[in-house]
Amino acid sequence: MSQHDSNNEGRRRFLKVATGAMAAATVLSTVPRQARAQDLPHLSPSDPTASALKxxxxxxxxxxxxxxxxxxxDCSFFQGKAGGAWGPCQLFPGKAVNAKGWCVSHTHVA
Incomplete structure (x- = not known):
């Protein structure tokens, strides 16, 4: 096998991997990054994490x-829209908290 054939094989392999990576990136970019607040289930005060954080x-x-x-x-962990009734919270991933709610981890927005 000559050096020329070896270089071509390496280029082909690189192009296959690069094409696959680009295709994967295209597909992943169409998937929503985070569920919208209205699609999240509301956090129940009886949830174990909610109970622990009161x-x-x-x-x-x-x-x-x-x-x-x-x-x-008005907490720095709250990620909901201003004026919204419910919104995501970093402390309760995958759940929406009541904007008028409260827990012991409350931290004012600076």
């Missing part, structure tokens, strides 16, 4: 709030 859907009834204005909507 999550409540009505923040006005929460024990331990530092200020009367502590709600999920």
């Amino acid at each position: 999550y409540v859907e009505d923040g006005t009834k929460a024990q331990g709030r530092k200020t009367p204005n502590d709600f999920c909507a």
